[in-house]
Amino acid sequence: MNGKKNIPAGKRLLELVRNNAVPIMFIIICAIFIPMAGFSPSYLLNEIVTRMGRNLFLVLCLLFPIMAGMGLNFAMTLGAMGAEIAVILVADWQIWGIPGVVLAMILSIPFSALLGFICGTLQNMAKGREMITSYIINFFINGWYQLIVLYVMGAVIPIIHASIMLPRGYGIRNTVSLLNMRQCLDDLLAIRVAGVKIPVFTFLLVGLLCLFIVWFRRTKLGQDMRAVGQDMEVAKAAGINVDRTRIISVVMSTVCAGFGMVIYLQNIGNLPTYTGHAQIGMFCIAALLVGGASVEKAGIGNAFLGVILFHMMFIVAPGAGAFITGDSMVGEYFRVFLSYGVITLALIMYEAKKRMAKSKAGQELAAAQVKKEDA
Amino acid sequence: MKVKTRRVLFAFLLVLVLVAVAAAMMVIGRGHTVYFDNKTLEDYQGQTYKAFEKVVVTVKDEQVAKLAKRDRGMSIWIGQNFKMILEVTREKGGEAEIHEIDLKLPYSVDGIVINLPALLEELPEEAWFSEFVPAVTEEPAEEVPGEGDDFGLGLEGELGLEDGLGDV
């Protein structure tokens, strides 16, 4: 910290900009787009607060695998699928309100934990390409999810209510109404400040998860996880069960994602059965990266900043696109492009950095060897 | 070894607590839809119970229905101990009388129809209680799961091979 004081201010600023290029870029984009979209400030604020409540929990669950050096967990979608199965069952049993949400969360644990375990095991079999593996697992499990929801539910797993079933007598409809669960967490203790509804209880839950993450980092397991993340070989030499630690980190992530998904769904108020989870992973990852996280380092602050900036961009982009080109579709494609772009950029930066560090290490070793020979 | 037993015990307890909480939630969280009918009950054991002129139903401090003759109102209720306050006007121009009603809702029934005149006459349950059977609405043809989402890039489309089949 003290060392930084000696560096001239200009250079420091440059450093700051370089380290936070993505958030700064998004702040600029938002600054340009907001006036173009022409939304009222209170509308924007309301949307942002709602979306923070809806998404923060999901975004935060990405932190565990990053801690364990497994990169961006594209397979957090698995947790979302587990939660969706739980929510379908709870909706069918007609458990409403907060008890319904609590039950869905508890019920999602076995599903998400099992899926997380499968995912972690497969990722351990594919060390070094965890991310692409998690990305494919995502699709693979989605196939099984569809098999269960489309063919097994109603045929093997009893579904009582025809209102959530496809007319053919088995399989779940495209959307399952969660009207009686809708925003019941958000409305609990909710306060209104200048027309903006603040879902205090949801934020409390998010705060709780943040506290848990902070606490967890200090536990033995958290330390192990970080050690594994830094260097698997060293961690192994230090007697840490690397594979087990990695699986635990993925399981924690998927279980949290399950809770996050329940929070997300109670806010939305209905469950798009076959598409609800599809883009969750991608949204959350993009949001986290927009907040200035990288593939190997991410904190709670990144999640908060990221959700605000990413969703701000997401809200205003169609309007701004319509303003510039007269076609709101362009804006919609633009925001998709930005989301993909930011993930691509983060991945490229991560891999390039990894390579650079590796070649540097190689050079250092070569230099050391030369020295040794000289001596 | 001892640490391990403690850990297993702890995990076991945790699971037990979760299961207990889940079971509790299943009991207290069961939702019901309650319908109130202000209808004349014809010829129940030889007697006819006339509909009231006006009934105001209040559930949880919220006025959910104002029923004239032959009207039906509804309210949702979570749990089995249903409470409501009825403000009944029997005859035109008459005084409103207030009844506080406590009912035990059966766990397994989703929709419950209560005939108010019969209920207030304290007739046996079979007189005022009936199960609400939702009318079978004509459904649109088979929905195709997985179309359209916020991002326009559903996982479904991922294997978009359906295109050609009809074409060859």
Place this chain on the structure above:
Amino acid sequence: MSEKKDYNYNSPSKFNDEMKTIPPARWPTDLEKAQMGTMTAMVSSFGLPRIIISGFLLVLFILTPFVGVDLPTQITNIINRFSWNAVLVLAMVPMIHAGCGLNFGLPLAIICGLLGGTLSIQLGFTGPMSFLMAVLIATPFAVILGGGYGLLLNRIKGGEMMIATYVGFSVMSFFCMMWLLLPYSSPTMVYGLSGNGLRPTISLDGFYNQVLAKILHIKIGNIEIPTGSLLVFALLAFLMWAFLHTKTGTAMTAVGSNPAFARAAGINVDRTRMLSVIMSTWLGAMGILMYQQGFGFIQLYNAPNNLTMPTVAAILIGGASVNKASIPNVIIGTILFQGIVTMTPTVMNSAIHMDMSEVIRIIVSQGMILYALTRKTEGVK
């Protein structure tokens, strides 16, 4: 501090270290086969998932007459779909050979083909000429975009597949905007009302619909064979095979299987990889044009994404792995995959009145990719 450095070196636990010698993925030797017994040997050399998939397809074929499905129609469908998809699958080969992994960035290549097709129509070409022009126009795009893509992939060796996926997405979503904004004006392609922005689906009637398929078209009973398309694929596949046996081709294989050795042998690794990426991109562009001429429509916007996973899955089903692929893999894989895609819906629908084909497709293709990614012995990337 010095300790730390040691860690850094000793632990290129970064498992995807490209310098690491790769244990060659090998089929069991004859001796081993004899020891294992024929059955197990077959399983291990063919791979369990492949056996399951082939068996599944076989069952479908056997079931066909019993459930009242017309076999010749099914065979025609498979041959047709093979002719549409085979070149796309072939596009996977160069990059796998050069050790760039599975080309999840296929949308980029497809975009090149789409540019070729749409520009050819925009410039007013019709009939077979439009196909030729599409190929010609797509080529420079493939070389330029593929070159850039190759340059990028060279900077991030080891993380190709994930980045390829997202490069594909980014390029595709960028072109989603472009299809709306570029000044296309051909009335067959733009939205009728506003007059600008390309339609999501463009019919190729009067352009290059079936131009190759019609050449030497054969009809035996109920079976129809699009000979022209098959011949073009055969030509490209032969060229690919021949290329892999040239000096550059063997260099490419060397780069893929052992970059350290390749570098020591004086091969320019980066340039070889770049070449493979350009080839893959060009073949991908050809592949989508072939697909369009069979299918009869150009599909824009998010459609390029739909072909990536089936294509990757097809070559893996054919017996390729993350760093090893051959022409037979392409042919077998495409037949098996398209066979399942064509047969499952009809046969299953007739047999149990339940169309689970979509789900089966997802599970089979993704399961195959997952299997390839998680195999320890094969490939490090």
